[in-house]
Amino acid sequence: MGHGPGLDTNETKENVIVINRRSFFGALLGIGTAGMGALLAVPVLRYVLYPLYTKAGLGEWSVVGPVDEFSDLAKPIRKTIDFAQRDGWREVVSSQSVYVTKAEDNQLKVISAICPHLGCSASWQNAQNEFVCPCHGGRFAADGAHVSGPPPRGLDALPHKVENGKLMVHFKYFRSNVPNQEVLG
DSSP states (O other): OOSSTTOOHHHHHHHOOOOOHHHHHHHHHHHHHHHHHHHHHHHHHHHHHHHHHSOOEEOSOEEEEEGGGGTTOSSOEEEEEEEEEEETTEEEEEEEEEEEEEOTTSOEEEEESBOTTTSOBOEEETTTTEEEOTTTOOEEOTTSOEEESSOSSOOOBOOEEEETTEEEEOOOOBOSSOSSOOBOO
16 A cells, blocks of 8 residues: 555655654754854954964054254264064064164165174174174174174164154064075064
8 A cells, every 4th residue: 555656655754854843943943053153153263363363563663753863963873762563462562772874875774773693782883983793793884784793784774764854663673694684574
């Protein structure tokens, strides 16, 4: 006694899925719970993974001083600037020394005081009329060019601009002991 040619009633009953009201609402509740869990997990995952996808970077431009202060430069002037570094969730405000000097074309030039040999701080020596690094005796001209010693290049020039009568600098760190400037991220 079958329902069709070659169909057995036992096979037909095994392939039929019975959906009653209770199982329908149970499945609907499960799908809704999974959807809400996924919606709530997205912001949590973005928060947790934020440092992995965000590049560490230095803040914006820092004020060096009024541009009028640097109009009659006879020697490099040391200035301390403050800048913000962002790394993941934290923001650190740091201070660093820079020198404002004149380039060969008589334009202002801002150079980092960090020696490109091993990262010591080079300073301007009036008696010798040059920058000297106390760590290994590196010497640099007034415009930051390498004169002698172990440093592989001159003092690093920094991007700068004049805005609203103020000299601004974008401070960057560079890789030490390499012949070309390589910005550290």
